[in-house]
Amino acid sequence: MKPFDTILVVDWSAAQGRAAARANTIWIGIARDGVAEAPRHMPTRRAAEAWLADTLRTEIAAGRRVMAAFDFPFGYPQGFARAVTGQDDTLALWDWLADRIEDDDTGRNNRFAVASDLNRLFPGTGPFWGKPNETDWPDIPYRGSTRDGHGMAEKRACDAAAAASSVWQLAFPPTVGSQALMGLPMLSRLRRIDGTVAWPFEPWQDAPAVLTEIWPGLIENAMPPKGDGIRDRHQVRLLAHALAALPVDELARMMDVDAPEEGWILGAGRRGRLTDLAASAPAEAPLAPPPLSNDCFALPPGIEWTPVDDALALLRDRLRPVTGAEQIAAADADGRILAAPATATRANPPGPNSAVDGYGFAHEVTGDGPQSLPLVTGRAAAGAPYAGTVPRGQAVRILTGALLPEGVDTVVLEEDTRTDGTTVAFNGPVKPRANTRQAGEDVAAGDTLLAAGARLRPPDLALLAAAGVAQVSVRRPLRVGVLSTGDELAAPGSTMDPARTYDANRPMLLALAARWGHAAVDLGHVEDDRNALRDRLDGAEADVILTSGGASAGDEDHVSALLREEGALTSWRIALKPGRPLALGMRAGLPVFGLPGNPVASFVCALIFARPALSLMAGGGWAEPLAMTVPAAFEKRKKPGRREYLRARLGPEGVETFASEGSGRVSGLSWADGLVELSDGAAQIAPGDPVRFLPYAGFGLF
Template identity: 60%
Template sequence: MSFDTIVVVDWSGAATPSPARPSADAIWIGVARHGDGPASASYHRTRDDACQSLHGLFEAEIAAGRRVLAGFDFPFAYPVGFARALTNSDDPLGLWPALAARIEDGPDNANNRFAAAAALNDLFPGLGPFWGCPSTFDDPRLPPKGTARHGHGLPERRSCEGAPGAQPCWKLYTTGSVGSQALLGIPRLQALRDAFGGTLSVRPFQTHETPITLVELFPSLIAKTVSDMAETGEIKDRAQVRILAETLRALDPATLDAMTREGDAVEGHILGLGHEAVLDQAARRALSPLTPPRLKDDCFTMPQGVDWVPVDAALDKLRAALAPITDRETLPTARAGGRVLATSVTARRSNPPRPNSAVDGYGFAHAATGPGVQRLPLVAGRAAAGQPYAHAVPEGHAIRILTGAILPDGVDTVVLEEDTATDGTTVAFDGPVKPFANTRKAGEDVTEGAEALPAGHRLRAPDLALLSALGIGAVETLRPLRIAVLSTGDELIGDPAAPARPHQIYDANRPMLLELARNWGCAAVDLGHAPDDRAEIARRLDDGAAKADLILTSGGASAGDEDHVSALLRQRANLQAWRIALKPGRPLALALWQGVPVFGLPGNPVAALVCALIFARPAVSLMSGAGWTTPLAMTVPAAFTKRKKPGRREYLRARLTPEGHAEVFKSEGSGRISSLSWATGLVELPDEAVEIAPGTPVGFLPYAGFGIT
């Protein structure tokens, strides 16, 4: 049989959670499906989080009828003799629960691996075989160096670990400590075996066909291919799981299946060992056509001769220039709120799954009733939600039935309890009753196999209710977009608690933009405040390009002597300075810094917010995979007077009166930050000249429509 889904896991033996920012030496999970797009790669800070994700992924794949091959980069077995010392058997899978009983591994990665290894060493003569520990661990049974071991009697490596540079599974500390990965990984795999039972097998120790198959693998078998084909700036561990998942998917199914069966029944095997050339060819065949094009350096360029850019033209250009991220993560449904679906979701079951009662009352077959007073004998028992009636109701009889109860055989209609009289043995009601009254059809909400939610949909609380009702325990989502925010300017103070001199002002833009990013369901990356120093600004932008998918800067976006952001982007990032025909916020700098889009927003907080809402908001939605958005707009009567000249679109800070009219802030001054807090939205005035009087219809764009909560 072939495998439909390939999962590659780069494991970690760390004692603390990995950094919040994706990094090396953490847990990365790569997933590639046949018939799907490029492989995805997700980052996990703890083993607990990774295993929850794997559990949800396996459940979802089984539910979809897909067969999974999941590979992990740590040993599944030890050199011959170790299992027998613990279990009196050479069976490696008998060793797994024995290790699981000794290991404590918390949700924060805190664990007892060194103490467990010291206790395991007690089972052998001499000193060893495990070694390696921090200086703070003081137990003579676990030597800090491998050279201190003696007389334990076990081989140093398995037969499949003869490659130069391969680390022994006894090593627990410092670089290459695969021993810690195995001691902490095998108990986690045993937990998956316990959870999935007969639907999961481990090769080469078990060779029968199951929906989930686990194998040991070694990403460094294709190290050169990873080096050659990783994306620019991509973290090595991420590249390894992504490229190896693509590689295994590209293999001939029979070849891959045969590889999983190779190896020793006691010491196990590393998938693909001895087939490096085959793997390399498969990787290059798989990845060459799948490398996505980078955004062009001139993607923001306007046609020659364009000076003042109308708002709609600027939005159209942005929409054409940007592209969504593709990294995917499988999450349990209950934890997927705010995420964007990477694929459409199909209902596993109908809702409701069976016909049921919509009310408390009495159920019967409609064919046995007619006009006038109806008197039907009651059967013994009742039907309730979660307590179905196990027998058929004879025609001409009725049954007590409660809301949500499955209709028993012989029942197709329910009469409301308030419309009946009963003495406990007979129920009476006025006829005729409409057929199927007070009942719900099976699947009248959603039918099994129907699309429940489309790809690109951002999941909200009601969506989680729907997915849960349809039996969908996990969903494949796009990872959150990462937005980095940088403020610049010598006049700014980044800490509002710090003292300020008369010529200094507190940075209002950075906290505002970071909170916007979080409101938009993105991961906010704070690049801090940089002075008017181009080298320092460049360093911060480099940091942003490494950590984020989009960078928002504020200040220095125009063309003055102190507009260092514009000057730097013009010098090193093919700056496109758009002069937008809008008020407030004419200058908008756009560039690619190391391939990452940069939006240079005005330094004035009012203009920065308006530009962020009008331009960055739809761009962020598109890049996050949720599609291009247009702001929610409603037409309401004006509660103000204004005469506007032609040429620019204007956005006025506004809110609705109790009567539903739009009132605007008392001053249009763009330095009035209090107006942003006072307002609940913006009034949009068109590019053309208009004259507004009280009662004139105007467009009101509420903050909520921009994702501000």
Template identity: 55%
Template sequence: MMFDTFAMVDWSGGNDTGPEERKDAIWACIARGGIAEPPKYLRNRQVAEDWLAGLIEAEALAGRRLCLGFDFPFGYPQGFARALTGSADPLGVWAWIEARLQDGPRANTRFDLAGEINLALGGGKGPFWFNGLGREIDGLTRTRDGYANPFPERRAAEERAKGTFTCWQMGGAGAVGGQVMTGLAVLQRLRRRFAGQVAVWPFEPLDRPVAFVEIWPSLLEQVVKARTGPGDIRDAVQVQVVAEALSRLAPAQLQEMLDIDAPEEGWILGLGHEDALATAAGALQPPPLRNDCFALPAGVDWTPVDAALALLRERLRPVTGGETLDVTAALGRVLAGPVTARRSNPPLPNTAVDGYGFAGPAPEGPQALPLAEGRAAAGLAFDGVVPPGHALRILTGAALPEGVDTVVLDEDVSVGQGQVAFHGPLKRGANTRKAGEDVAEGDEILPESRVLTPADLALLSAVGVGQVRVRAPLKVGVLSTGDEIVDPGGAAAPGQIYDANRPMLLAMLERFGFVPVDLGRVPDDRATLRARLDTAAGEVQAVLTSGGASAGDEDHVSALLRESGALAEWRIALKPGRPLALGMWDGVLPVFGLPGNPVAAMVCTLIFARPALGLLAGRGWEEPWSVEVPAAFQKNKKPGRREYLRARLRDGKAEVFKSEGSGRISGLSWAEGLVELGDGGREVKPGDMVRFLPFPAFGL
């Protein structure tokens, strides 16, 4: 069983720690696809239990499988469970403790419960020790003096894992006994609340949507130490490191770690696989010499294009409000809800041709019918009934009078002497339309998220819809960053470059159907950038920046988003354009940090920003259409990155720009689209079929 979401929890058996974030509290972190959310501070066990329940409910609603890890033992050393409950089932111990432990934000009875167990099982001398209260507790000593343990001191997992502590110590430095009791009580309540949805590893088969697993962050001690900077809270760092590492493991790696037989004591997930965990966590290793300008720094993983797109699709939701417009003013707007027909089209049975109507069918052979007086025309109903055996002059679009259900074409008749003559046979209903044949009253004619076209306006009008509820246009700001950038046409000092990105991105947004907002440019100054983003939060609903999305000293976009606690910084397995910073400024403003190179900025905008902005605008996820065409070029592509080549069609074949250099902006103007080469290696020869995405497929 593999998982979509990994949430790791650093537990605490202590009292409420207050509203300010601090160490020795409960911390949690969620990761999906190798990307972690900011760690979550949980001030006490009641807050933590509520948060965990909410997470389980949310993941179930989203249809995702959840792996929940906790840093305390799930079982006691061999023999304890049977002595306490009469059964070797460790989950029986969970239920026993939960039924007896009283626990609140300011106090709990864990020390008293330890003394009760000692009196029952160890003559008051063990297995638990250390009384941390100001009063004496019968059966629980303050120190190890006179201590005698009838059970093993450690589980097999703790004998193997470095730095672990015995579960029998209830207080003092390194104590985990209190964490075990308070933690197991919470987990037992969650098992009962979500009965049938939770499996506990390694005691139960992992065939349910939620798994509880035991973790030990010190398995990744070197990574945690390297990631913990001045002012960082270690507890927060280590749950993030573990969550990221587990979510990056290949399914086969994770399955190997889960394949453990420990039916009574339990086990620590990843124990014995520390190297694989460290690699997944980004442990520092010297990279091989590749002489590749697109190679990533050591310890940084590629994010595949499809994985990045899936995460965007999963996490983004519409942010635009709604308004009601006349149909004539709604072209290009996004429907805020489905639209139903107010009346049928056609509203009545009518004729599809000019001719003569009668009650059919007409048998084979010559026919002659007397003409009734008058005629029926569109918008001019015939006032009367056509007698049986008679015909009536009828024009295209006219409602069928009573006594008419069949029409013969003008071209097939002769008229004279008060009669109309024609040859049969004609089936009943020939050359007529049924009421509602196109659309029936009450039918859904257009779905929510539809971008209205001229044809849609015709359909809406035809079924009587005069006004529609649409989403407000998405306003997207474009901001350039960097001391080296100057506005086109201005004076450029040596080492400076003209801003090609902002005009390009603003124009692309307009073509996409969004409202572009020019936010100008800012120098490499963090305070100025922060102020500009603060201002933008009140003006637009998303921002595209160019430059500053990587991890260098002057990459302030990434740095600011990281400081705000809402950054997903990806190195995309993509050429051109690998750095892409995504974050929420001030918790409300999505920011897409694009590469500074114009070629990479355009490709990332087409592949990532355009569909993501479509979701924000309420249009849904929009895939570009493509065609398979023969290649007019030759290329030996290395595996590992998806590549997009500037290309155009000539004589039905795709030819590519003479240089793949991402600094060759002229190639963007030369091109008419992109050739996409997949993630794997491939040797392309002239005539081989390749995927071509024309720029109009993106709305350009």
């Protein structure tokens, strides 16, 4: 059997309403490649199903095998499926329930009505029992002890083997019966995803995704003491760890069962083994990806001069996110990068409503020509809906944003009406559903609003709020350390000695890192002293370091020397102007970008190479620059062999370039509002010729 790359353990709930992160709600434990992730809380069943469906499709598309284990019964005692569907087929029963169970955005559902229908298929009283009160749903007994003669066993064989609860109990803890009624329709839909099968009812050995049943009580002895956090959260985390830790041959034997109708609980009869593995789970801590390897920047053999596109491709292929995730309030997430997709917990709009102030009615009672409809008493306003039903042939006063009352599907604009307070008059015809908004016409509950890797902006926060998303999983900000080296450097304005150079790179690079949404860490200036440099790097609280100066092969190039001695260093000679050398190294798991000491070259290399690399390491994906084609307002003759970046700005005749191409002219950076990019080949550019312009704004600089 091929091992599972990803394990999902789902603690399901039949609760109504949007649930906060607490016990008896929906929690999902995750283990990827044997490493546990922080459990995820899902506020509604619809949100959980949407996340699970998206995750299954994503894992399958990536060629990864996934097991999704759920904590409710996949089947019923023998004979139940035939009594309901006419077949000894549990999967047909799933589909039967999927056709009948209703579950809206708020969690309101008809499970007791469906259970009533099921009970009427059996003689006597039962088998389902338990309900919120003794009077409703007369076909469901309030107490289990009053059932009689229904002919069904109380438990499945696996329930007895695992000491699990009965599937018939709908109310009062444990409500396993309600969980199953609300969960099996979801499984019916998940199973329709290509590559997904249900164990043990279908051949599962080679399936890309396998749905399994689990019972959290199997690891009860490994659970922390009561009162120590949310137990459901602990259960899914420990179970995911235990299943991921099982050797593949042992898991295969555990799954080799013959239960074609009732199903089976994974691990039933192996309580001790799963408990031991769950108990071996490390204490939960904030998780972060492992560090990059020391050879991640190594160039392929034989490469000396590296074209810009090849260098970018190497960085894109070698780097990956290095920051962990955390849950924060969506309202506080401006500028943060999503670590997981954000899913709508409620439709927007949540219900059909009026787009204008006016009068609402049923369209079918109107026609051509003058119309006159009596008004009901009262009105509908945003936040104060009309409580009753608007009778056919009557109208109601309605304000913008108000929910459409029962009996209303069309609204006429107030300015198009006359009224005396008891009757409203207007001219027909009126279009059906005029001036109304339909429920979910913007966003449906369960929709993916924003993908993982999206950097949140104010409009995104509005979308999250409108769809009811209160918490999001975001990446911890990438800590970008900026270090300047060299005896010749001095703080700006600190000396008038012409032999000293003011440190222009460090404030520039710190500002760039901050503009890009990272946590900029000022590591200061270190003179040409290797021990001092070592101490500064050892104390750096950063995920990546940008240095300027000291990265070549001279006597005082201590950055490159230290990386060679205590880590790894690769000098990329990139075919570009300005900024030919780019030193990339690793030390103690910390990537180091050695940028040129010249501020112009350092700036260009930061925009072209560091920006997309840092974005990828931060979890935001590879950031391509914005490019536009504009007419040249300059002349230029270029030799082949390297790519060139000219400081430029837009003018009335097209894009102009700075008067000097000298890389020591820092004023050109401030004068410009972008870069002209000239391709690697030879070029003869005349005024009016199209050229590629990269505006500063496209690099996140405004």
